[in-house]
Amino acid sequence: MEERTKTDLENLKKQNGSSVVSLLQEVQEKYNYLPEELLREIAKERNIPLMDIYSVATFYKAFSLSPKGKHKVVTCSGTACHVRGSEKVTREISRTLGIESGHTTEDGLYSLENVSCLGACALAPLVVIDGEYHGSMTSAKILEILNGHTAGKKENGCCCHDQGKKENDCRQVSLPRA
Amino acid sequence: MNVLHSRLKTTQDLEKLREQLRKNREEKSTYLAVCGDTGCAVWGSKTVKNFSQECLEKKGLAGTIGLKFTGCLGLCESGPVVIVFPQEIFYQKVQEDDVEEIIEKTVLKGEVIERLLYNDPVTGEKYIYARDIPFYKKQQRTLLASNWKNDPTSIEDYLALDGYEAFEQALTKMTPREIIAEVKNSLLRGRGGAGFPTGAKWEECYEVHADQKYIICNADEGDPGAFMDRSLLEGNPHSVLEGLIIGGYAIGAREGIVYIRAEYPTAVAKVRLAIAQAEELGLLGENILGSGFNFKVSVSIGAGAFVCGETSALVASVEGRVGEPRQKPPHLAERGYLNKPTVINNVESLANIPYIIRHGAVSYCLTGTEKSKGTKIFSLVGKVLNTGLVEVPLGMTLREIIFEIGGGIKNGKQFKAVQTGGPSGGCLPASLLDSPTDFEELSAAGSMMGSGGMIVMDEETCMVDIARYFLRFLEDESCGRCFSCREGISRMLEMVEDITRGESSPGQLDLLRELAHVVKDSSLCGLGQTAANPVLATIRYFEDEYLAHILEKRCPAGVCRELIQFSINEELCQGCGLCLKKCPGEAIRGEKKQPHAILGDKCTKCGICLETCKYNAVLKS
Numbered sequence: 001m002e003e004r005t006k007t008d009l010e011n012l013k014k015q016n017g018s019s020v021v022s023l024l025q026e027v028q029e030k031y032n033y034l035p036e037e038l039l040r041e042i043a044k045e046r047n048i049p050l051m052d053i054y055s056v057a058t059f060y061k062a063f064s065l066s067p068k069g070k071h072k073v074v075t076c077s078g079t080a081c082h083v084r085g086s087e088k089v090t091r092e093i094s095r096t097l098g099i100e101s102g103h104t105t106e107d108g109l110y111s112l113e114n115v116s117c118l119g120a121c122a123l124a125p126l127v128v129i130d131g132e133y134h135g136s137m138t139s140a141k142i143l144e145i146l147n148g149h150t151a152g153k154k155e156n157g158c159c160c161h162d163q164g165k166k167e168n169d170c171r172q173v174s175l176p177r178a
Numbered sequence: 179m180n181v182l183h184s185r186l187k188t189t190q191d192l193e194k195l196r197e198q199l200r201k202n203r204e205e206k207s208t209y210l211a212v213c214g215d216t217g218c219a220v221w222g223s224k225t226v227k228n229f230s231q232e233c234l235e236k237k238g239l240a241g242t243i244g245l246k247f248t249g250c251l252g253l254c255e256s257g258p259v260v261i262v263f264p265q266e267i268f269y270q271k272v273q274e275d276d277v278e279e280i281i282e283k284t285v286l287k288g289e290v291i292e293r294l295l296y297n298d299p300v301t302g303e304k305y306i307y308a309r310d311i312p313f314y315k316k317q318q319r320t321l322l323a324s325n326w327k328n329d330p331t332s333i334e335d336y337l338a339l340d341g342y343e344a345f346e347q348a349l350t351k352m353t354p355r356e357i358i359a360e361v362k363n364s365l366l367r368g369r370g371g372a373g374f375p376t377g378a379k380w381e382e383c384y385e386v387h388a389d390q391k392y393i394i395c396n397a398d399e400g401d402p403g404a405f406m407d408r409s410l411l412e413g414n415p416h417s418v419l420e421g422l423i424i425g426g427y428a429i430g431a432r433e434g435i436v437y438i439r440a441e442y443p444t445a446v447a448k449v450r451l452a453i454a455q456a457e458e459l460g461l462l463g464e465n466i467l468g469s470g471f472n473f474k475v476s477v478s479i480g481a482g483a484f485v486c487g488e489t490s491a492l493v494a495s496v497e498g499r500v501g502e503p504r505q506k507p508p509h510l511a512e513r514g515y516l517n518k519p520t521v522i523n524n525v526e527s528l529a530n531i532p533y534i535i536r537h538g539a540v541s542y543c544l545t546g547t548e549k550s551k552g553t554k555i556f557s558l559v560g561k562v563l564n565t566g567l568v569e570v571p572l573g574m575t576l577r578e579i580i581f582e583i584g585g586g587i588k589n590g591k592q593f594k595a596v597q598t599g600g601p602s603g604g605c606l607p608a609s610l611l612d613s614p615t616d617f618e619e620l621s622a623a624g625s626m627m628g629s630g631g632m633i634v635m636d637e638e639t640c641m642v643d644i645a646r647y648f649l650r651f652l653e654d655e656s657c658g659r660c661f662s663c664r665e666g667i668s669r670m671l672e673m674v675e676d677i678t679r680g681e682s683s684p685g686q687l688d689l690l691r692e693l694a695h696v697v698k699d700s701s702l703c704g705l706g707q708t709a710a711n712p713v714l715a716t717i718r719y720f721e722d723e724y725l726a727h728i729l730e731k732r733c734p735a736g737v738c739r740e741l742i743q744f745s746i747n748e749e750l751c752q753g754c755g756l757c758l759k760k761c762p763g764e765a766i767r768g769e770k771k772q773p774h775a776i777l778g779d780k781c782t783k784c785g786i787c788l789e790t791c792k793y794n795a796v797l798k799s
Contacts, residue, residue, distance in 0.1 A: 019498025057686060059500045059657075061482030062440050079403030079633045082647050085785075092784055095762065111500035116484065116651065118441055120216045121559035121631075122254030122566055133220040138369075140760060140786045145687050159206035 020056050021049070024063055032068045061115075069104040071149070073097070073102030076126040078117030085138065086125035090114060092139040093127070096146050185460035188468045189346055195459075199338040199642050205615040208285060209244030211261040211326055212272075213433040214443065215409055217254035217566075223247075226258050227701055229277045235525040243285060246335075249325040249413015253313055254566040261308055261326060268308040283478045299563050316583050318377050318545065319569045320553045321529050325413040330448055331453040336416040342461055343568075344535035349469050352535075355430040358384055361531065363539035370396055370487070370524030371602065371628050372704065373550075376531075379521055382428040382511040391431040392512065394515065394522045395422050396492060397438040397445070400484040402651065404631030406555040407525035411438070411445040414529070414589075415452035415678075419475065421528030423462070424535060426473050429521055434473065437496055439480040445716025447649045455748035479495050481731060484601070484655035489522045490702045491657065499649040500656050502657045503703035524629065526555060550616035554627070558598075560634040570615075577611040580634055591636040594735075595719070599628030601648045602708030604715025605641060624715040626708070640737035641720040642727050648672045648712035656705065663706030666697035670713060677724060678738040680731035687724055691717060743799055746787075748773035750795035757787035757796065 001143055017072035020096060023042060027034055034057050041051040052059065056064045075081075075090045095114060099105055120126055123135030186192045187293045187736060212218075212227040227247045234240045246265075251259045255326075256270035262284050269280065269291065276294060283289040296302040296311055305311045308326075309524020319325075328335045336342070348357050362377030383391060395418060399407040410418060412647040422434045436453075439444050453475050456462040478496045484578070485491045486501040493515050534542050543551050550572040556579065558564045563585035570579060575598055580586070588595050595605040597614075604625035606613075613619050617627050635644070651670040658664045673690045676682040694710035701707045719725060726732045733741040744756075753771040765781040766773030788796040 005777035019496070021495060021498040022479070023498075025479060055500050056498070059483060063481065076400070077651075079600075079631065079647070080565075082402075083560045083633060083639050085637055088785055091782075092762070092786075102222070115441060115482075116400065116655075117404070119399065119408040120220060121403055121405055121633075122217045122257075122559055123220050124559065124565075127449060130684075131215075135220050138786075138789050139784045140789045143762065143786070167578075170624075 002015070002134070010157070018051060019048070021060070024053075024057060028063055033064045033066055036065070040078075040082070067108070069109055071110050071130050072113065072128075073110055073146075074113045074128040075122075076116075076117075076118045076124070078113050078119075078121055080121035081124040081126055084124045084136075087095055088139050088140050089125050089137045090126060092142055093146060096143065096150075183459055183598060185458070185463075186459065186467060187593060189350055192342070192346060193469060194345075195347075196337050199334045202334075203338045206242065206244040207264050208242070209246055209263050210285065211246045211251065211263060212276070213249075213251040213259040214247035214330075215250035215412055215465070217250065218257035218259055221257035221271070225274050226272055226277060229274045230281070231771075233241075233277055234279055234414045235392060236261070237281065239281070239285075239657045241664060245342055245527060246327075246329040247331075247535060248328060249330050250322070250409040250567050251326060252319075252322065252566045252568065253296070253311075254315075254526035255564050263327075266326075267306055268296055268311060270296045274330075284360045288656075298585070304672045313564050313566070313568075313583055313585070316574075316578060317569050318553050318571050319699040320545075321410065321417070321526065321555060322413070322567065322569045324417070325409075328414055329417055330413055331451055333416060334451070338766055339614065340536065341416055341532075342420055343423055344532035345461070346467065346536050347421050348427060349471060350465060354428045354430065357424065357535065360539050361428075361534060363532045363540040365539075366530055366534060367548075368526065369526035369530070369554065369619060369629065371401075371599075371626070373627055376410050376523060376527050379511070379523070380425060380429050381523045382509070383519050386512055388519050389514075390433070390518045391429055392515045392518055392520045393426045393434045394496065394520060395434065395525060396487065396489075396522050397436055397442075397449075397529055398487050398492060399439060399442075399525070399629060400478045400487045401629050401631050403557065403559055403633045404565065404600060404629050405557045408442050408445050409557075410525050410529050410555070411442070412448050415445075415448045416456070417529045417532055418525050419449070419452050419456060419521075422475065423456075423473055424531050425521065425523060425528065427471055429519075431521070431568050432472050432474070434475040435478050435496060435537055436516070437478045437480060437492060440482060446477065446479060453477070464486045466661045474627045479603065482595070482655070485652075485703070485705050486706060487658045491703070492522060493520065500539075500657075502707075502765070504652045505702065521648070526630070545617075546570045546616060547616045549618055554615070554630060556630045556632045558632050559633070560586050560632075561591065561636040561639070562586070563633040568623045572709065573614040573615045574635060575612050575614055576606065579615065579632065580611070584634065587634065587636050589639065593634070594637050594639055595635045595641065595644075597625075597633040597635065597644065598631065599626035599708075599711070600631050601652050602704065602711055604628055604642060604711045605627045605635065605719065606646060606715075607719040609719075624711065624718055626711070637644070637733050638737070639730065640678075640733055640735035641676065641723045642677055642733070643714045643735075643737045645716045646671065646678055649709075652705065652709045653722065656709075659699075660702040660706060662697050662700040663702070666693060666701070667674065669693060669711050670697065671711070674713065677727045678728060678733070680738075684728055687717065687721075687728065695698035743777050743784060744777055744781055744787060745796055745797050745799065746784070750793050750796070753791050754792070756790050756792070760786050760790045762786065 045055050054063045103113040125137045260269045283372045333644040358380045367373040483501045485494045488503045491501040510520045547652040555569045597605045653667045656663050694713050698710045720761045758766040763782045765777045
């Protein structure tokens with residue numbers, strides 16, 4: 001086990017009171033996935049069968065057993081997004097990146113996630129790329145954004161602003177994280 | 179918190195502080211309210227707020243003119259929204275460049291900037307004051323009222339606006355029994371979904387004797403298309419916290435938990451801050467205001483599972499286990515969190531409590547219908563013009579909400595249905611637009627109140643596709659514990675998918691109906707028991723549309739991929755080549771300035787050609 005992981009485990013051991021879910025949340029937050037060795041150690045430390053840890057880890061959507069990509073593309077499939085065409089948008093992203101929802105590209109650069117609702121329904125359909133919210137998406141718009149992103153044209157903020165698009169075609173900013 | 183306060187030891191201390199804060203507020207009655215809710219934030223409101231701050235400081239006005247980064251102001255469609263107080267001048271789609279002008283002209287001279295005013299799409303009129311805009315005029319904003327005046331990160335604002343007065347009253351002038359009686363008399367019903375009377379829930383738990391009890395605020399707003407709870411927590415977290423503390427006092431709990439979904443990071447941060455502020459002032463902790471009452475609140479973050487909205491599954495999740503529901507009884511009032519008596523209330527239910535205590539049940543009951551009292555917040559979204567957060571008296575008709583407040587359907591299309599109640603609810607057709615929106619009416623119509631998502635659908639929404647959408651959602655979210663839910667939903671989904679692909683036969687519809695009833699009657703928890711609603715309601719009101727798919731292999735709304743085709747009208751096509759360039763599947767052929775054509779076998783039906791064509795030459799059939 002890496003030295004770093006050992007220190008983390010020491011820290012986790014100190015939190016006797018916290019629940020398995022919150023423990024795994026911390027690990028997920030830190031590594032972007034749940035490394036197997038850490039799950040084994042937690043099971044041993046807490047004296048819980050590994051199977052129970054595994055069932056918690058696979059039950060909740062927030063947890064992943066494999067590493068996530070460097071860039072996270074999240075599509076919202078809430079009802080409001082759905083009626084405004086989010087499925088088409090997701091399909092285009094999936095086709096462009098060559099991965100299904102829940103997967104990561106082979107080069108480890110992008111992972112695509114589909115969530116039930118981000119609670120920003122007025123902006124439907126919504127796609128979040130690395131924490132940047134893109135509202136009122138269409139298949140055509142998301143292709144431009146993604147192509148801009150993959151081509152590394154992202155330095156100037158949102159890639160569709162510099163292409164003579166109408167105002168409000170795609171307005172986005174980064175949201176503060178908790 | 180801007181000012182450091184010492185811990186309040188008595189109610190007199192609280193009153194003294196409140197008086198001081200009120201005076202401070204009056205001295206700064208001119209202020210800009212910039213909407214800081216997620217909707218407006220995506221439109222760029224944070225930049226607007228930061229720039230306003232800089233501008234005020236540069237002009238030396240920061241001491242006299244206030245700036246509040248508020249919770250949801252309602253009209254998300256027109257964000258970023260800025261309201262200038264005290265006049266309540268309403269500006270929409272405000273950008274960085276507008277800020278200086280707003281301060282120079284409106285704040286300092288009282289002049290109105292024409293171009294930033296809201297132009298109502300229905301009346302065609304421009305409105306200066308928020309209160310005159312039809313979107314707001316028809317609403318009764320009781321819970322959301324303070325969002326306009328309140329900086330959600332400031333407990334001072336909340337206190338100055340009578341915050342924690344209800345708690346003080348409950349603590350010093352009322353016994354737990356009296357509080358429960360007041361809530362019972364208010365006929366408040368749970369706003370999370372099922373509509374169980376809050377007072378009765380509290381009473382049941384109060385009657386149980388135990389050394390420890392818990393009260394949990396359910397902020398696991400799982401219904402897709404609903405964001406009322408998020409907005410309440412982000413816009414006025416103290417109101418929910420106050421409700422939670424009063425509830426805890428009433429049932430005899432010493433500990434409260436706010437269970438929030440991880441997808442709401444801003445709400446989590448605001449609630450944590452609110453708890454810290456209340457602790458600092460001594461409104462949480464030991465011997466609160468010298469009363470001998472101890473109460474603490476912690477935050478528990480959900481890890482993403484819809485079924486955790488079900489109370490027994492929620493308890494399992496807070497305890498750190500897999501969020502599976504269990505058989506009831508024993509009810510949570512007897513055996514809940516850590517096997518102790520527990521009450522779980524929804525965010526909006528708790529936000530109603532301070533109002534009920536302060537104004538009394540009689541006053542609360544003046545609003546609403548016979549059995550559904552008070553107001554309800556809906557997230558009005560989908561194909562409606564004014565998407566946003568609306569608060570109306572229970573019993574208002576769907577037509578009033580969708581057409582008078584919401585401004586009707588986008589792009590001049592026809593209304594087809596409105597979906598309420600999330601995955602447990604149903605779609606209601608135009609013929610029911612005049613029925614009142616309350617718990618009974620919605621259930622009788624085959625839908626339910628749910629938590630308050632109201633998704634408007636137009637002629638381009640396919641109802642079979644909607645049924646498929648919810649079934650897919652539920653298949654994914656079913657915890658898998660009971661057979662009828664786990665297998666039943668999957669089989670229903672298969673049947674509906676066959677219909678959307680045109681691979682179904684007439685007998686399938688009866689089979690689908692039958693299976694839907696089996697799932698409804700034999701599932702363990704609410705998720706399974708209501709899982710058939712989206713199917714049953716769409717079949718009930720839109721059977722024609724099902725039949726068009728089954729018999730004619732046609733999707734009237736043009737949504738189901740397998741049943742639609744794209745083509746190019748040769749007369750309208752100018753041969754500009756834009757669609758050819760944009761088509762990701764290389765499915766379009768044609769010479770420049772000559773009519774183009776779509777190659778059916780290569781077309782992925784992504785619709786990009788239809789979106790990009792400037793001459794309306796692409797047809798969908």
